Amino acid sequence: MAKFVCALNQSLDGYIDHDAPGIIPTPVLFKHFTDEVRATAGSLYGRVMYEVMRYWDTDQAEWDDADREYATVWRAQPKWVVSTTLEEVGPNATLIRSDVESAVRRLKDEVDGQVEVAGPTLAASLAGLIDEYQIYLHPVVVGRGKPFFAGSPPLLKLIRNEPIDGSVIRLTYAPA
Secondary structure (H helix, E strand, O other): OEEEEEEEEEOOOOEOOOOOOOOOOOHHHHHHHHHHHHHOOEEEEEHHHHHHHHHHHOOOOOOOHHHHHHHHHHHHOOEEEEOOOOOOOOOOEEEEOOOHHHHHHHHHHHOOEEEEEEOHHHHHHOHHHOOEEEEEEOOOOOOOOOEOOOOOOOOEEEEEEEEEEOOEEEEEEEEO
């Protein structure tokens, strides 16, 4: 059975704007993310987050070795994309267009290991199926973006905290 984990970078004021100054990962944090992706059984994306992550499907001339390593790991990972508007998805990805709850429950039953649930709207719609929330808390206030929790946040209990890179801490919560 899969363990569903929602893990995202977040500012002190609760936003996940990945382009905001202070949220862009340092080399140490980026290596941590590469290792995390390598250890997961796959990723379940909402449309918007999947479109952001598609950046890693195509090599870029300006990439360094760390970027190329992340892209290789990400491309090898199975991906499931929940969208009613996309007509197709990229390599190693499966499109879930309808009966999302049944498809996701089947995925949870059939996949062994950790599956990242990426995208706040998708995570909110699957709140009852998420086993952990991992907040990578960055010490910045951005004042804009999408909130980590779309809609009402679930009741949570802190189960772990881990400094990652000097000023970033990963807070891991389970449903209360």
